[in-house]
Amino acid sequence: MTKDKIIQATIRNFAKYGYEGASMRKIAEEVNIKPASIYYFFENKQNLFIQAIKVILEHHFTSMKGTFEQYQTEKLHTIFSELFDNIVRHHTSNQEETKAYVLMVNSAIPEIKEEVRNYLATYNVWLVEQLTEEIASRNPHLDTSEIKEIIDYFIFLGNGLFWGVIIYEKSEMQKNLKQATNLMNQYLNQSLGSEKDE
Amino acid sequence: MTKDKIIQATIRNFAKYGYEGASMRKIAEEVNIKPASIYYFFENKQNLFIQAIKVILEHHFTSMKGTFEQYQTEKLHTIFSELFDNIVRHHTSNQEETKAYVLMVNSAIPEIKEEVRNYLATYNVWLVEQLTEEIASRNPHLDTSEIKEIIDYFIFLGNGLFWGVIIYEKSEMQKNLKQATNLMNQYLNQSLGSEKDE
Amino acid sequence: MTKDKIIQATIRNFAKYGYEGASMRKIAEEVNIKPASIYYFFENKQNLFIQAIKVILEHHFTSMKGTFEQYQTEKLHTIFSELFDNIVRHHTSNQEETKAYVLMVNSAIPEIKEEVRNYLATYNVWLVEQLTEEIASRNPHLDTSEIKEIIDYFIFLGNGLFWGVIIYEKSEMQKNLKQATNLMNQYLNQSLGSEKDE
Amino acid sequence: MTKDKIIQATIRNFAKYGYEGASMRKIAEEVNIKPASIYYFFENKQNLFIQAIKVILEHHFTSMKGTFEQYQTEKLHTIFSELFDNIVRHHTSNQEETKAYVLMVNSAIPEIKEEVRNYLATYNVWLVEQLTEEIASRNPHLDTSEIKEIIDYFIFLGNGLFWGVIIYEKSEMQKNLKQATNLMNQYLNQSLGSEKDE
DNA sequence: AATGAATGAGTCTTCATTCAT
DNA sequence: AATGAATGAAGACTCATTCAT
Numbered sequence: 001m002t003k004d005k006i007i008q009a010t011i012r013n014f015a016k017y018g019y020e021g022a023s024m025r026k027i028a029e030e031v032n033i034k035p036a037s038i039y040y041f042f043e044n045k046q047n048l049f050i051q052a053i054k055v056i057l058e059h060h061f062t063s064m065k066g067t068f069e070q071y072q073t074e075k076l077h078t079i080f081s082e083l084f085d086n087i088v089r090h091h092t093s094n095q096e097e098t099k100a101y102v103l104m105v106n107s108a109i110p111e112i113k114e115e116v117r118n119y120l121a122t123y124n125v126w127l128v129e130q131l132t133e134e135i136a137s138r139n140p141h142l143d144t145s146e147i148k149e150i151i152d153y154f155i156f157l158g159n160g161l162f163w164g165v166i167i168y169e170k171s172e173m174q175k176n177l178k179q180a181t182n183l184m185n186q187y188l189n190q191s192l193g194s195e196k197d198e
Numbered sequence: 199m200t201k202d203k204i205i206q207a208t209i210r211n212f213a214k215y216g217y218e219g220a221s222m223r224k225i226a227e228e229v230n231i232k233p234a235s236i237y238y239f240f241e242n243k244q245n246l247f248i249q250a251i252k253v254i255l256e257h258h259f260t261s262m263k264g265t266f267e268q269y270q271t272e273k274l275h276t277i278f279s280e281l282f283d284n285i286v287r288h289h290t291s292n293q294e295e296t297k298a299y300v301l302m303v304n305s306a307i308p309e310i311k312e313e314v315r316n317y318l319a320t321y322n323v324w325l326v327e328q329l330t331e332e333i334a335s336r337n338p339h340l341d342t343s344e345i346k347e348i349i350d351y352f353i354f355l356g357n358g359l360f361w362g363v364i365i366y367e368k369s370e371m372q373k374n375l376k377q378a379t380n381l382m383n384q385y386l387n388q389s390l391g392s393e394k395d396e
Numbered sequence: 397m398t399k400d401k402i403i404q405a406t407i408r409n410f411a412k413y414g415y416e417g418a419s420m421r422k423i424a425e426e427v428n429i430k431p432a433s434i435y436y437f438f439e440n441k442q443n444l445f446i447q448a449i450k451v452i453l454e455h456h457f458t459s460m461k462g463t464f465e466q467y468q469t470e471k472l473h474t475i476f477s478e479l480f481d482n483i484v485r486h487h488t489s490n491q492e493e494t495k496a497y498v499l500m501v502n503s504a505i506p507e508i509k510e511e512v513r514n515y516l517a518t519y520n521v522w523l524v525e526q527l528t529e530e531i532a533s534r535n536p537h538l539d540t541s542e543i544k545e546i547i548d549y550f551i552f553l554g555n556g557l558f559w560g561v562i563i564y565e566k567s568e569m570q571k572n573l574k575q576a577t578n579l580m581n582q583y584l585n586q587s588l589g590s591e592k593d594e
Numbered sequence: 595m596t597k598d599k600i601i602q603a604t605i606r607n608f609a610k611y612g613y614e615g616a617s618m619r620k621i622a623e624e625v626n627i628k629p630a631s632i633y634y635f636f637e638n639k640q641n642l643f644i645q646a647i648k649v650i651l652e653h654h655f656t657s658m659k660g661t662f663e664q665y666q667t668e669k670l671h672t673i674f675s676e677l678f679d680n681i682v683r684h685h686t687s688n689q690e691e692t693k694a695y696v697l698m699v700n701s702a703i704p705e706i707k708e709e710v711r712n713y714l715a716t717y718n719v720w721l722v723e724q725l726t727e728e729i730a731s732r733n734p735h736l737d738t739s740e741i742k743e744i745i746d747y748f749i750f751l752g753n754g755l756f757w758g759v760i761i762y763e764k765s766e767m768q769k770n771l772k773q774a775t776n777l778m779n780q781y782l783n784q785s786l787g788s789e790k791d792e
Numbered sequence: 793a794a795t796g797a798a799t800g801a802g803t804c805t806t807c808a809t810t811c812a813t
Numbered sequence: 814a815a816t817g818a819a820t821g822a823a824g825a826c827t828c829a830t831t832c833a834t
Binding site: 398 | 814815817818
Binding site for chain 3: 611746754
């Protein structure tokens with residue numbers, strides 16, 4: 001479908017050139033249509049880019065949610081480790097979306113920045129909710145703030161992984177992945193005491 | 199000096215709008231000169247931006263080097279903790295340079311990307327050299343690969359801090375800073391065995 | 397009927413934006429159809445506008461003719477006064493058509509200008525013929541050129557009324573209407589001598 | 595000077611094609627520069643047209659004021675007759691400005707319409723003030739409302755002349771001019787009684 | 793050291809129009 | 814009778830850059 005192809009080309013061009021650097025002409029060229037035709041599907045450039053962004057963010061959410069649901073019943077160490085793994089996997093295999101995401105985060109277009117910041121907030125809420133439940137059910141003795149701290153460490157390590165994907169080659173990320181997992185396990189073990197977390 | 203003012207305006211505009219989004223006209227406006235005047239000091243747009251980038255990277259290097267030299271003689275835990283602290287301090291108090299840096303890393307302009315990648319490599323070599331020396335002198339029993347592993351963990355945690363500065367408010371970074379320090383200390387303690395590192 | 401609705405929307409848009417400023421898209425929007433659908437009824441933009449113009453001019457002619465026939469048998473003063481009244485009434489209650497008319501008169505589209513100039517000429521001939529007959533029958537002693545002069549004064553005062561409708565509010569036109577009538581009566585009385593005009 | 599030439603070309607194009615029909619490219623062509631160069635002198639299209647309009651209106655005011663001052667000391671009949679003469683002379687010898695003026699009066703661009711409406715109001719105030727003084731000084735027995743009525747008749751007849759310039763050829767306007775003068779004199783004589791107005 | 797004037801190339805966008813359905 | 818999809822041409826405007834002064 002033409003509309004989808006336009007979105008995909010927009011993501012590619014956004015990642016490569018940024019919002020201002022990307023041009024309707026180049027996007028059209030990649031879809032093998034004329035620039036004017038884009039305006040049949042999208043109101044204007046900003047609108048097109050916002051819709052492209054929504055696709056990227058939904059894709060990210062779907063990916064993380066899928067992983068979470070798949071490993072929900074495993075032990076905590078596994079859940080965290082698999083989530084780390086998915087962060088790296090998702091972003092390395094969707095490098096353009098990831099680069100676009102980095103550009104969006106500080107976009108000069110308020111609507112774009114807003115869109116991403118909102119997503120980040122929503123995603124965070126979801127993540128905290130899900131993880132809180134899994135941690136609490138496995139460790140009834142932990143209070144809310146202790147649980148929140150564990151999650152915060154997880155998120156912090158996830159940030160390290162994310163930025164790694166941006167500056168390192170895909171192949172180098174295995175090392176980072178192992179580091180994140182090690183540090184998280186180490187922290188978990190200490191934090192949960194000597195008990196097993198099941 | 200006009201030339202410096204142009205560089206500073208360029209950094210601000212680069213951070214805000216990216217390379218393509220930044221315009222000679224706006225930069226000139228901020229310096230209270232006419233666009234044509236910029237060409238007295240800089241060959242062209244690309245050249246101007248490359249020189250601005252050099253200023254940013256040198257500034258970063260100076261900052262990190264300063265911290266390193268200041269705490270070089272302290273114990274390892276302190277060195278790492280102070281370096282983390284400086285990462286956060288430098289980037290939060292130079293947000294525009296930091297945002298510009300994020301844009302440069304994947305710039306569509308090869309010369310810009312190259313410039314940053316080269317710096318990153320150089321900086322890394324310097325960091326590894328310095329840290330290797332300090333770690334080795336304090337832990338003669340560690341072999342090269344063990345030392346390298348410690349440094350890698352440090353860098354990984356530094357990446358988490360860096361990305362945090364981009365997406366969180368300045369005030370939230372203290373939590374991240376503590377997390378990085380904790381994890382590093384924990385790792386160091388385990389990695390260096392039960393011995394003191396002095 | 398769709399075709400009529402298109403014509404009406406065209407008149408509205410012509411009045412508001414002029415020929416070049418009016419767009420097929422906006423016209424279609426006002427009729428709740430798609431631009432492509434207009435082409436089922438009209439060959440192209442110019443054709444559509446010419447047909448809209450014809451509607452405006454026919455409407456004007458019908459209006460003036462109606463008034464003339466209604467008061468044909470009255471005394472001259474009344475005929476002129478009622479015609480003035482109708483000029484004001486017709487144009488104030490069809491402001492869009494009137495504004496469109498003003499734009500047409502000097503349109504850059506030769507076909508449009510032509511259409512209106514032809515109408516103006518035809519209308520003038522009709523008016524002169526009708527008025528000549530009525531004046532002559534009531535004043536057998538007047539020769540052709542004397543009659544023509546009376547008509548010319550009437551037309552001149554009508555022009556003043558017409559332009560008044562364009563630049564003044566509807567409410568202000570009563571004053572103008574009275575002025576035209578006064579001046580015409582005054583002129584008629586002097587021109588026809590002290591005799592009654594019946 | 596380039597800027598002036600642009601203004602003149604703008605007036606010509608505005609008169610011929612209207613605001614939307616006139617294009618920066620055509621204007622530039624007539625001045626033998628490139629469209630981009632216009633933007634060195636004028637912020638944008640609207641701004642350019644507003645400045646062109648100001649030139650037209652100032653020109654009109656200068657013209658009317660000049661005539662008024664020249665004949666100020668003559669008897670009333672002469673003043674009115676010369677003002678009529680100047681209305682016709684000014685508008686026939688500046689047909690493009692006059693046509694532009696007609697388009698402005700109902701422009702879809704609020705700023706343009708506003709500009710002209712403001713001028714019309716200001717001009718009217720000036721005219722009424724000047725004429726009031728001259729009429730009053732020559733006819734001390736007239737009260738304000740009687741004076742105002744005379745002026746209103748003058749303005750009404752002026753409107754008829756103005757619209758005549760738009761729809762008739764220059765050569766036909768002599769007849770209109772004579773009609774306006776006759777009607778005004780006739781009205782003046784009746785209005786001022788049988789007395790001389792000096 | 794700075795700029796007024798100018799421009800070619802390119803930006804996003806709108807427009808009238810077409811044509812298969 | 815109507816439209817979804819598409820486009821060539823043109824619109825206003827911006828941009829980096831030049832060059833004489």
